[in-house]
Each structure stands twice: as structure tokens, then as C-alpha cells.
Amino acid sequence: YYNHQTIIYLDGEFTKASSASTDLYGQSLHYGYAAFEGIRAYKTVSGDVRIFKAHEHFERLKRSCELIHIPYKFDNKELIDACYKVLEMNGMDEAYIRPLVFCPPLMTLKPAETSSILIAAWGWGAYLGEDLLRVMTSSFERPNPKAFMIESKSSGLYINSILATQEAKEKGFDEALLLDINGFVAEASGANIFYEKDGKVYTPPLGHILPGITRATLIELCNELNIPLEEKKFTINDLKSADAAFLCGTAAEVAGMKSLDEYEFPKTWERSVGYRLQQAYKNRVVERSSELV
Ligand code: PMP
Numbered sequence: 001y002y003n004h005q006t007i008i009y010l011d012g013e014f015t016k017a018s019s020a021s022t023d024l025y026g027q028s029l030h031y032g033y034a035a036f037e038g039i040r041a042y043k044t045v046s047g048d049v050r051i052f053k054a055h056e057h058f059e060r061l062k063r064s065c066e067l068i069h070i071p072y073k074f075d076n077k078e079l080i081d082a083c084y085k086v087l088e089m090n091g092m093d094e095a096y097i098r099p100l101v102f103c104p105p106l107m108t109l110k111p112a113e114t115s116s117i118l119i120a121a122w123g124w125g126a127y128l129g130e131d132l133l134r135v136m137t138s139s140f141e142r143p144n145p146k147a148f149m150i151e152s153k154s155s156g157l158y159i160n161s162i163l164a165t166q167e168a169k170e171k172g173f174d175e176a177l178l179l180d181i182n183g184f185v186a187e188a189s190g191a192n193i194f195y196e197k198d199g200k201v202y203t204p205p206l207g208h209i210l211p212g213i214t215r216a217t218l219i220e221l222c223n224e225l226n227i228p229l230e231e232k233k234f235t236i237n238d239l240k241s242a243d244a245a246f247l248c249g250t251a252a253e254v255a256g257m258k259s260l261d262e263y264e265f266p267k268t269w270e271r272s273v274g275y276r277l278q279q280a281y282k283n284r285v286v287e288r289s290s291e292l293v
Contacts, residue, residue, distance in 0.1 A: 001122045007089040009082040009119040014089060017120065027112060028102035032156025035064035038250045039097040040124065041087055044287040049093045052250075052285045054080045056213050058099070060153060065101050067149040069111035072101065079119065086121050096124040096251070100155075132258035132269055133247065135188070137236055138164040138176040142186040142208055151211055161189035175247065177236075177260065180208035184233040187212075191249035194218065195234075195242035196273045202238075205231040214248040214281070221280045227273055236260070244272035253285075254278035 002008075002017040010020050028034035039057045044050050058076040065072040083097050099119045103112035140163050143150055148157060164176035168189075177193065180186040185204055187193055192212040194203045201222060203215060222229040239245060244267040245257040254277055256269040269275050283289070 002120070006120075007086060008121075009086050009117075011116050011118075014082075014085065020118070022102070022116075023105045025105040025107060026103055027106050028155065030107070031109070032154070032159070033068070033070070033112070034100060034102040034155040035061060035068065035070060035153055036098060036100040036155060037061045037064075037153065039083070039099070040250050040285070041083075041093065041095045041097060041121070042285045043093040046287065049084070049087055050285075050287065051080065051083055051087075051097065053213050053217065054083065056216070060211070060213065061099055061101065064152040064154055065115070067152040068154055070101055070103060070115050071112060072115065074101075074117055079117070082119055083121070086119055090121060092121055092123050094123065094125040095121045097121045132256045133174045134172075134258050135175045135177050135247075135260050136168050136171055136173040137261055138167060138178045138189075140164045140167065140176070140178055142178045142180050144181045145208060150208065151206070153210060164189045179236070180204075182208075182233075184208070184235060185239060188247050188249075191247035191252045191255070193245065193247055194274065194277075195239055195245035196267070197242050199273065200228040200230065201273055201277075202230050202232055202234060204233060212249055214250055214253070217281065217284065218248055218254070218277055221277055221284065225276070225280060227277070239263075243267040244269065244274055246272075246274035246278070248281075254281050 004018045006017040007014050008017045008020060037057045039051060041049050041051045058079055062072045087095055099117060101115050101117050103115050143160055164178055168176035176189045178186050187209045192215040194201050239260055240263040244265045247255045256274055257265060
């Protein structure tokens with residue numbers, strides 16, 4: 001992710017990743033008390049570098065911190081400028097950008113009184129492996145919203161995703177799909193889910209899921225493209241009678257699903273609504289305007 005020349009942003013300074021350090025007595029390290037974002041920069045059709053939905057990501061970061069009482073004294077506009085500067089200083093155009101808000105040394109369970117922010121980036125071009133995903137229903141549930149602020153993209157919460165991913169890989173699958181505490185489908189370990197049935201697309205409502213920015217973008221695209229969409233709770237059985245399904249997230253973009261457990265989705269991916277949305281999304285991130293055709 002970095003070499004001895006890589007520059008990161010740390011609390012207002014641009015500094016070498018290899019010489020930056022943090023305190024070993026921080027709450028973030030000990031309790032996973034931190035919040036982060038995953039953002040992507042694309043080279044657009046005009047040749048400029050654009051950070052996709054930068055404002056939305058930094059607003060979510062702010063909300064993630066507020067929900068778990070981590071002070072957020074940063075100016076999002078300055079942070080977005082800092083992201084562009086990090087890209088420029090590292091000579092990157094297609095990149096993944098990782099802001100992380102973390103807390104100073106404190107070995108008690110009191111909320112932090114101040115926080116730090118780092119912004120790292122690493123080169124990440126177009127993902128070429130377009131293989132359809134084989135997904136398994138995880139034995140792990142998403143955390144109970146009464147036990148955690150699940151809409152906060154906070155570091156500690158990701159142990160749940162690591163456990164689910166490990167289980168899926170160990171069983172030979174590509175991804176894990178997790179249910180909520182009431183047995184409805186929630187989301188994958190690092191992506192939201194949609195399915196298609198009779199030409200209409202469905203996705204779980206907010207409440208037990210991370211409010212994905214890609215999910216919101218796809219909802220926007222459905223409206224623009226007149227694709228009927230409904231946010232509703234559904235079960236694994238509903239999903240196993242779907243025509244097609246796909247995951248979406250900043251990293252995954254729109255990724256078609258081949259199967260869920262033993263069930264294979266019958267519709268050819270290239271003929272599915274998900275495929276149309278995948279193309280529209282790819283156009284949107286590089287600011288190509290042909291998606292309405
Ligand atoms: N759900 C989870 C659990 C995630 O980690 C992610 C990735 N941030 C998503 C959904 C998708 O969110 P986004 O589209 O904002 O990347």
C-alpha cells in the first residue's frame with residue numbers, strides 16, 4: 001500500500017507514510033474506537049481526476065464519528081482538498097482513498113476529547129475480473145442496532161465483516177451475505193445487496209445496514225433510467241426466487257452474483273437490470289454521459 005516515498009495527510013500536514021507513527025496507548029488501537037471511509041478517485045473522460053461522491057463520503061465520516069462520540073473538528077472541504085493534494089503528490093489518478101479518524105492515548109472507556117485524521121491513498125485502477133460472485137449465507141449476523149450504532153462506519157464493527165469473510169472463503173465462496181437480527185437479508189461483508197424479480201429491483205431499507213453511497217447512487221440511477229425500485233425487507237427465500245442479484249459498494253462497484261448458496265440466478269447477467277446499472281455506474285464515475293441511451 002505504500003513505499004518509502006508515499007505521502008499521507010496527517011492532521012493538517014503532508015508527511016511520509018513510512019515515518020508517520022501513532023501512540024500505542026490509543027483507544028483506537030485497543031478498542032477499535034475509530035471511524036473511516038473508503039472512497040475512489042477515477043480518471044474521467046475529460047482526463048481530470050475526480051473523487052467520486054467526495055462530499056457524501058466525508059459527510060458520512062462526520063456522522064460516523066458523531067454517532068460514536070468521537071469529536072470531529074475537521075472542515076470537510078479542506079479534507080477533500082487534502083485528498084486531491086495526496087493524489088497529486090503521489091502521482092495517482094485512479095486510486096482508493098482511506099480517511100481514518102482515530103483517538104489519542106486514553107486507557108479508559110470514556111469518549112475521546114479530541115481526534116486525529118489521516119488520509120492515505122493507493123493506486124487502484126479499473127478492476128478487470130468481472131467474474132460473477134458465488135455468495136454464501138453467513139452464519140454470522142450483522143450486529144444488533146440496539147447493541148451498536150450500525151450506521152457508523154466504525155473500525156471495531158469490521159471484525160464482524162472479517163469473521164464473515166473468513167467463513168465464506170474457507171467454504172470456497174467469494175463473499176458472505178449477512179442477515180439482520182430479525183432474519184431479513186441485510187448486506188454483504190463490505191457491500192449492499194439488490195435483487196431483480198420480474199423487471200423490478202429490490203434492496204433492504206435503511207435500519208440494519210450501512211447507508212452505502214453506491215447504493216444511494218444506484219437508487220438515483222434507477223430513478224433516472226425509470227427502473228422500478230422498492231426498498232423493502234426480504235428473506236433468503238425471496239432472494240432464492242429472484243431472477244438476478246448483485247452487490248454494490250465503492251470497492252465492488254456493481255458486482256453481479258452467480259449464485260447464493262446452492263441457488264443459481266437464472267437470468268443471464270448481461271440481460272439483467274443489474275448489468276444495465278453496472279454500465280450506468282461505470283459511466284457515472286468517469287462522467288461519461290451516455291447512460292441514458
Ligand atoms: N456495507 C458495508 C458493511 C460496507 O463496508 C460497505 C463499504 N463501505 C458498503 C456496505 C457499501 O458502502 P459504499 O457504497 O458507501 O462503499
